[in-house]
Amino acid sequence: MESQIIEALTGIVGDKGILTGTDVTQRLEGWIGAPQCSAKAIVRPANTEELSAVMALCHHYDQRVTTHGGMTGLVGGAISSSEDIVVSLERMRTIVEVDAENRTLTAEAGVTLQAIQEAADSADLFYPVDLGARGSATIGGNISTNAGGNRVLRYGMTRESVLGLEAVLADGTVISSLSKVIKNNTGYDLRQLFIGSEGTLGIVTKAVLRLRAKPRGEATALVAVEDFNQLSKLLSLAESALSGSLSSFEVMWNDFYSLVTSFERHRAPLPSSSPFYVILETQGSSNESEQARLEALLGEALEQELISDAVLTQSVSEREKVWAIRDDVEALFSMVPIHGFDISLPIPAMQDYLEKLKHNLLKKWPDGRLVAFGHLGDGNLHVVIGQIPMEDKEALNEVVYRGLAQLGGSISAEHGIGLEKKAYLQHSRSEAELELMRILKQALDPKRLLNPGKIFD
């Protein structure tokens, strides 16, 4: 029967559209360093119609299907088994339209995030979602994981940038909701089913994205803060004073800032004696105006004693040096073996949570180290824990996730659940919520063929 399916699939997508044997196994099942991919075949439809026929066929044969975008996901959401067919969107890479007047961009799901950003830029517009994997990650993958990134504070997650969506259901049905308008209250908002559901409810084939006005200038500052409670006051002040222009509010705890700036490649713009550091960035009308507004804000913050020290960058290279501190992931590898966590929780609960976590950590692993940084405005905390053996990963997960539920926190701010966080989902979701998720899955994919085993069983 296997050869029968492969033959029928080839009939739909042609020889170019199907990979088997070593063409499958020389692919990876995730980001750089991941193990080999296993699957009966990788099917590469050229368009929505082909994919629809592929899915109808798989449905007929009860064939499981896992979808591949750019394979940059960080929770094992695209891992397949030798029983699966993989559908890859890699041949659906057409930017269908950039509508500059309506400020929308329509693209096939296999287009990379970077190609979307560049196409928007060429039209003198701006696609605000941005993340490190932009060159490989696809818009279909961004949508399926509801990716966040560096500008959520101002522009929201991917969810907020998707105006219209086309998806293929488990049985091959094409749901085309390619609306180009912001306001569309006509029955259930079907887009939402596919955004963030990690390929378990349908395969995203096209999207209409909302573009924004391109910022014409920016300004960046690094400030030191002496007390956790001042952080959210500073955030409120910045949002009031800079109004809608505040684009980043990145907090680094002292342990992070000290560690990173201890490396020769950085020159610490501020001494490492304060408990908190914040990068503030505003994007607006011009470099001059933003510089002036940020300077005024810093003055006000100093006066109100919300900050103890500040550096307002004066050039692109100074700005880059500040960001280089925040982005120096390499420095964290000095604590190997390291374990990264991407959690979120209400701002008032953060500091307490971290202190308790550190306490519990050191009790169990006296050599453990913990550094924290994050998008404070989004409630999103990155916690990197080092010097803990890889085989203790599960015990560590329990320690990190345990305290989150009662604080109203989330075990996954951005990356999703996939396979990796599945065992901990009940820390963020009640049994009633999980049951409703299962009801949705059952309604849309009763044969459980789409990305089986991901998110929940």
Add this chain to the structure above:
Amino acid sequence: MESQIIEALTGIVGDKGILTGTDVTQRLEGWIGAPQCSAKAIVRPANTEELSAVMALCHHYDQRVTTHGGMTGLVGGAISSSEDIVVSLERMRTIVEVDAENRTLTAEAGVTLQAIQEAADSADLFYPVDLGARGSATIGGNISTNAGGNRVLRYGMTRESVLGLEAVLADGTVISSLSKVIKNNTGYDLRQLFIGSEGTLGIVTKAVLRLRAKPRGEATALVAVEDFNQLSKLLSLAESALSGSLSSFEVMWNDFYSLVTSFERHRAPLPSSSPFYVILETQGSSNESEQARLEALLGEALEQELISDAVLTQSVSEREKVWAIRDDVEALFSMVPIHGFDISLPIPAMQDYLEKLKHNLLKKWPDGRLVAFGHLGDGNLHVVIGQIPMEDKEALNEVVYRGLAQLGGSISAEHGIGLEKKAYLQHSRSEAELELMRILKQALDPKRLLNPGKIFD
């Protein structure tokens, strides 16, 4: 059996919690002027637990249920029949918490929009959703209709302000997703099922709302534009120049502006000889800074010949006079009988659509009059058509909605479908989309007890 149900319901909610007889019929089934409400009883639970028990009971008896918020909805979504039980949230009016540090507000669904706005304001914060019916409309109704209003351009629809949600399903199950964080990618986003689904998938009982920084100042201008194509260029320029501070971009077509300013109560700030007028408003750091930024923008727009004339208001009373033109709904009643439409379509298609609509209108009703105005930045057009007999309403609907589908437009930008637009839903939605909506309804409410007959059959 009817008396049996009423008795059992009374057992759950107490005497205070149930209305029958003339207490039911003296209520209206909609906004001011609507006919009397009919229902077996109006049940007014005091909390989520009571509502859960009410729903479990109704589920047991196959009892249909329609939900009442503030009854300001404009599409007949809360109309009940004598076979229904009405659930009213009027006794669930507690603001549970204002968390100033985390910038969230948690409220029961029966709290009015105005009370939410005031509570945010008291904490020196800002809830951005605003609409004319704020004193009566409830947050539960706002959520169930995904209400828009005056500041969607900058802050999005109600959907974008809901961080967490609690709802009761048709069988009484309580789904509590009262997350207070912006980023929460942990499985399916269950909030989305209840936002905008007009009470057909569950009853919203509580919400966690996102609050924003309070703007400290604003500036308003009225400009004249000579060509439709200049409008979206002006919008792009305004969004670039004012960056995230642009809060309104309201377009009035000449027919609207001329009609309204012909009334003595207005003094036209600009002569009524231009085809388009736009109100631009920016909210930001201070009145002075916003005034300066808006003035600079107007200079640039004049130089680029995007606008032909402009008035920058210099005082609150001047600002109010400009807004009074846009908000003068009464003036439109000079064209009675009038018919209002709330549609959306891509900006490039708008002018063509309006011209064709006018042509088709006058062909059929030579006395007909059409005026247009709208939130251009959202693609949202208000079309008011006058001097057409009430009994021609359905024929008129056909003329207005017919052209929308192929232009990618929507028959309901803000108000929803309810009963009134049900017959026209297929103008905005494909059969595959409608079928998927039915699948969702079947999965969540297999007995079809919740708000029966609304949106679709």
